[in-house]
Structures are given as structure tokens and as C-alpha cells.
Amino acid sequence: MAAGAPGPVDDGDDKGGLRAALSGLTTRGRSFLAAGVAAAVCAYVLGQGDLLRVGLLLAVLPLVCVTVLHRTRYRVAGSRRLSPSRVPAGSEARVHLRMDNVSRLPTGLLMLQDRVPYVLGPRPRFVLDRVEAGGRREVSYRVRSDLRGRYPLGPLQLRLSDPFGMCELTRSFSAYDTLVVVPRTEVLPTLRLAGEASGYGDGRQRSLALAGEDDIIPRGYRHGDDMRRVHWRSTARYGELMVRREEQPQRARCTVLLDTRRGAFQGAGPDSAFEWAVSGAASALVHMLERGFAVRLLTDDGHSVPGESADGFAGAAQESAEAAGLMMDALAVVEHSDGGDLSGAYDVLRGNNEGLLVAFFGDLDEGQTAVAARMRQRSGAAVAFVLDGADWARGRDGAPPPAADRLRLLREAGWTAVAVRPGADLVQLWQRAGEERTAGATTGFPGEWS
Numbered sequence: 001m002a003a004g005a006p007g008p009v010d011d012g013d014d015k016g017g018l019r020a021a022l023s024g025l026t027t028r029g030r031s032f033l034a035a036g037v038a039a040a041v042c043a044y045v046l047g048q049g050d051l052l053r054v055g056l057l058l059a060v061l062p063l064v065c066v067t068v069l070h071r072t073r074y075r076v077a078g079s080r081r082l083s084p085s086r087v088p089a090g091s092e093a094r095v096h097l098r099m100d101n102v103s104r105l106p107t108g109l110l111m112l113q114d115r116v117p118y119v120l121g122p123r124p125r126f127v128l129d130r131v132e133a134g135g136r137r138e139v140s141y142r143v144r145s146d147l148r149g150r151y152p153l154g155p156l157q158l159r160l161s162d163p164f165g166m167c168e169l170t171r172s173f174s175a176y177d178t179l180v181v182v183p184r185t186e187v188l189p190t191l192r193l194a195g196e197a198s199g200y201g202d203g204r205q206r207s208l209a210l211a212g213e214d215d216i217i218p219r220g221y222r223h224g225d226d227m228r229r230v231h232w233r234s235t236a237r238y239g240e241l242m243v244r245r246e247e248q249p250q251r252a253r254c255t256v257l258l259d260t261r262r263g264a265f266q267g268a269g270p271d272s273a274f275e276w277a278v279s280g281a282a283s284a285l286v287h288m289l290e291r292g293f294a295v296r297l298l299t300d301d302g303h304s305v306p307g308e309s310a311d312g313f314a315g316a317a318q319e320s321a322e323a324a325g326l327m328m329d330a331l332a333v334v335e336h337s338d339g340g341d342l343s344g345a346y347d348v349l350r351g352n353n354e355g356l357l358v359a360f361f362g363d364l365d366e367g368q369t370a371v372a373a374r375m376r377q378r379s380g381a382a383v384a385f386v387l388d389g390a391d392w393a394r395g396r397d398g399a400p401p402p403a404a405d406r407l408r409l410l411r412e413a414g415w416t417a418v419a420v421r422p423g424a425d426l427v428q429l430w431q432r433a434g435e436e437r438t439a440g441a442t443t444g445f446p447g448e449w450s
Contacts, residue, residue, distance in 0.1 A: 021070040021169060029062035029166035036060070065166035075103035076131075078156045078173050080114075086180040086328065089270070092144045093179055095124075095153060099138075101131040111159035116143060117151045120179070143179065146270050148278070148332045151179045182328040183275070183282040186426045190291070191434035218242040253313060253355030254293040256284050257345055257375075259300050262336035264362025266392065273392035273422075274336070277360040280385060280426050282331050284358045289324050293356070297327045301337050302344030305330040342371045349375045357382040369406045373413035383433050384410055384417045392422045 025033070036059025043052035077100040087093045097114065101107055110128040120143040128137050145151065154176030161168045218234040221241035234242035258281040265274040281297065288295045294313045297305040306313075306326040349357070357375065361384055364372060376382040386407065410417035416437045418429050 018066075018070055021066045021167065024069075024167050024169045025062060025066065026161075026165055026168055028164075029065065032058050032062045032166065061164065062166040065162040065164055069160060069162050069167050069169055072108075072160065074101070074105075074107050074160075076100065076107065076110075076158065077102050078158075078175075080154060080156065080175070080177050082153070082177055082179055085177070086182055086325070088184050089148045089181050090144070090146050090184060092142050094140055094142050096138065096140045097126075097156065098136060099128060099131065100136040101133060104133050106133055106135075107131045108163070109161060111161070112139065113157045113159065114141070114154060115157070115176075116153055119145050119147055119149075120151055120153075145181045148181045148183050148275075150329075150333055151181065153177045153179055180329055180332050182332045183279040185279065185283040185286050188283055188287040188427060188430045189434075191431070191437075218244055252293050254288040254295045255298050255349070255355070255357050256281050256288070256295065257298045257300075257349075257357060257359035258331075258334070259342070259359070259361045260334060260337045261300055261339055261341075261362060263340055264364075265336070265387070271423075273362065273387045273420075276392075276420070276424075276426075277362065277385075277387055278331055278334060280360050281358075282328060283426055284360075285327050285331075286324060288356070288358075295323065295327070297330060298345055298348060299334070299337065300342050300345050301339050302348045304348065342368055342375075346371050346375055355380050359384045361386045363388060364406050369409050373409055373415070376410075376414045381437065382415045383437070384415045385420050385429060385433075386410075386417060387420045 036055045036057070039051055039055025039058060041055075043049070043055055079098045079100075081096040081098075083094045083096065085093075095114070097112065099110070099112065107128075107130060109130065112126040112128055114124050116123055124141040126139045128139075131137055143151075143153075154173070156173040156175075158171045158173075159168055160171065218231045219242065221230070221243050225243050229243040231242050231244050258277060260274075265272065265277070267273060269275070285295055285297060296313045306323055359372070359375075359382070361372060364386065372384070407417040407419060416433050418433050418436070420429060
């Protein structure tokens with residue numbers, strides 16, 4: 001047997017392989033062997049020659065089947081293909097299996113089995129008829145999980161049996177694949193708010209070096225620069241040839257902050273507060289990438305994805321689909337952190353202007369509310385979705401959480417803060433945050449978001 005390429009599996013030494021073959025005797029084979037031994041003993045005691053021949057036939061038949069099956073050397077290549085290899089939670093993926101007989105001899109009856117985690121469903125089993133020399137068989141099955149994560153599929157197993165059903169041997173392939181179940185995402189509406197800068201809604205902003213005669217930021221002359229760009233006033237001031245900078249298009253930035261502190265969330269399962277926050281972060285990431293923003297995912301411990309550049313954002317040459325895949329893969333396996341505060345994220349955010357900040361917070365005590373409020377100091381806009389873990393643990397019919405003081409402190413710091421109740425719809429909360437941001441812009445809150 002082989003996985004992905006032709007070639008037999010090494011069965012080890014003959015003695016070990018023979019012992020494994022004997023252990024593969026089925027109930028029928030063991031019964032025949034026991035009946036044959038019993039008949040032979042009785043024939044010896046009673047002196048019945050005919051009974052002895054019958055007993056020998058019954059005992060030898062399963063042993064012959066074991067020997068023949070042990071000596072069988074099929075050359076079979078197996079492959080697996082996932083369609084697709086990354087699916088949202090609650091969606092199905094199809095697994096395609098292909099078996100190729102690369103030997104010059106036909107195979108017997110083959111039973112094919114693939115190993116899958118129990119959360120993806122029952123273990124698939126298939127019976128393959130005789131495969132001719134050079135022939136192939138293709139089968140498929142579906143898997144589905146309501147829980148995000150990375151799930152290994154495989155290795156494939158082939159079960160060989162003799163025509164009489166006396167013995168069964170299992171041969172395993174070595175290759176396996178991984179199915180990535182990412183969080184569910186919602187299609188968020190595009191919000192164009194009052195006070196948006198021109199072009200900001202397309203995820204682009206221009207860094208203007210020539211905003212006026214007094215605002216010129218020149219640079220030194222480089223070989224090949226157009227002499228028409230020479231700025232003579234700066235040249236005279238610095239004593240060397242200086243040229244004007246051109247407009248530099250930049251991608252607008254967005255940081256999606258996910259609070260993963262273990263103590264900030266209560267409960268578990270697909271309907272828990274933490275899973276809602278993870279799904280919300282995934283939806284925000286996909287939405288902002290589609291708008292053309294340079295996006296990064298940041299957790300409370302300061303870890304950022306994709307993190308290729310020094311500031312953690314995806315590089316300008318990196319495709320949005322690739323960046324989205326990296327961040328969605330990270331969200332597929334994100335778990336609770338053991339940290340108790342948001343200091344790691346604050347240390348990252350306080351370094352420079354991070355543009356738009358979208359945060360999904362769990363429980364915030366007075367100290368952590370103050371830390372979160374300081375994150376807003378230099379961001380162009382900041383939107384916070386605050387989940388109360390105790391409120392989610394009580395369920396939909398619980399009383400409203402006493403989070404008014406926390407939301408008020410965040411809003412005073414410039415955040416657009418929205419409380420998230422159990423079972424809340426992210427699309428409606430996104431629109432509500434946009435409306436509150438529009439109202440805040442008329443009262444002097446800085447920044448825009450989309």
C-alpha cells in the first residue's frame with residue numbers, strides 16, 4: 001500500500017506479519033479453527049478417521065486463508081482532496097477519495113475507511129469491488145462541524161479480506177490532510193458617514209507632501225529625479241539639491257482587537273459570548289479587507305496577525321485573500337489567554353497612529369476600562385462591542401447588565417461603545433454603531449470609520 005504514490009507498505013519481518021495476520025482472524029475463522037481442533041481431538045479419542053479428516057479441513061481452511069492474505073502484496077495508491085479545505089462553522093465540506101491499482105494484478109474486495117474526528121461526523125466506510133490492473137475507484141463523503149478548529153483527516157485504512165470471510169487485515173496509508181473550520185461571518189453594511197475624507201471609503205488615503213508653500217517636506221536629490229521637481233528654496237536653505245515629494249497613496253489601516261482573556265467570558269459552546277466575539281472579529285476583518293484597508297488582528301496579549309511587517313499589518317504587496325486566510329486560520333484555533341489585563345494590546349497600540357480600531361471586549365472592570373479608554377488616544381476612530389459574560393451566562397431573558405458606567409467611560413474617551421446582549425445580531429449592532437458615530441461626529445468626536 002502507499003499514500004499518494006505507489007508502493008507497498010512495509011509489513012516488517014515475516015514472523016511479526018504472520019502474528020498480525022493470525023490476530024486478524026474473524027469470528028467465523030476462529031469458529032472454524034476451534035471446531036476443527038475439537039473435531040480432531042474427538043476423532044482421535046473415538047478413533048473415527050472420517051471425523052478426523054473433517055476436523056483437519058475445518059482447522060486448515062482459516063490457516064490457509066491467513067497465509068494467502070498475508071502473502072498478498074497489492075500496490076495501491078491513495079489520495080484525498082478537500083473541497084473546500086477551509087469552511088465556516090456549520091457548513092459542509094466534501095472529501096474526495098481516490099484509489100489507484102498500480103500493480104499488474106487485480107485486487108480482491110477492499111473495504112476503505114477514513115479516520116475523522118468525532119465532531120465531524122461518523123467514520124466513513126466504503127466497500128470497493130475488484131479493481132482491475134491499472135484501474136481506479138473514486139468515492140466521497142461529507143463532513144460538517146459547528147465548532148471552529150483544525151481537524152486532521154486520515155490516515156486512510158484499507159481492510160483486506162479473503163473470499164471466505166475467515167481473516168481481515170488492515171493496512172494504513174501515511175498521509176493525512178487538515179480541514180480548517182473558521183468562524184461564521186456576517187456580511188456587514190458599508191457605512192459612509194458624515195465627515196469622511198475623500199477616498200477614505202475605498203480604503204485609500206493620500207499622504208500629501210505638497211499641501212502649500214509653507215508645508216513642503218522635501219527630500220534629498222537622487223540620481224534619476226526629474227529636475228523640474230527641484231525645490232530651490234529648500235536647496236538654498238540646506239545647501240544641497242532638494243526635490244519635492246510626490247503624493248504617496250497609502251492604504252487606510254484598521255486594527256481588529258479581540259479580547260481573549262479567560263476571566264472576561266463565561267460559558268462555552270457555539271452560542272457562548274466568546275464565540276460571538278470571535279465571529280464578530282472575523283466579520284469585521286473580512287469587511288474591512290473587502291473595503292481595501294490594510295488590516296491586522298490583535299489579541300489582548302499583544303500578538304498580531306499577519307504580522308509580516310514591523311507594525312503587524314499585511315504588506316502592501318500581499319493579496320487581501322492571503323491576509324484574510326492567515327487571520328481566519330488564526331481565529332479558527334484562537335483560545336482563551338491566561339492573562340488578566342489588556343496591557344499587551346495597549347503596549348502595541350500606543351506606539352503610533354493605528355487608524356481605525358474595532359474592538360470586541362469581554363467583561364471590563366474599572367481598571368481594564370481605563371486601559372481600554374487609553375487605547376483610543378491616537379486612533380482615527382474607535383468602535384467597541386462590549387459583552388458582559390455574566391449576562392450571556394444568564395441567557396436571553398436575563399436582566400440588562402450594569403455596564404452603563406463602563407460604556408460611559410469609553411465614550412468619554414472617544415470610543416463608539418455598544419453593549420452586546422445575548423443573541424444580538426452583529427449587522428444591527430454595526431449599523432447602530434455607525435449611527436452613534438454619525439451623531440458623535442456632529443458633537444465633535446474626531447475620526448471616521450466605514
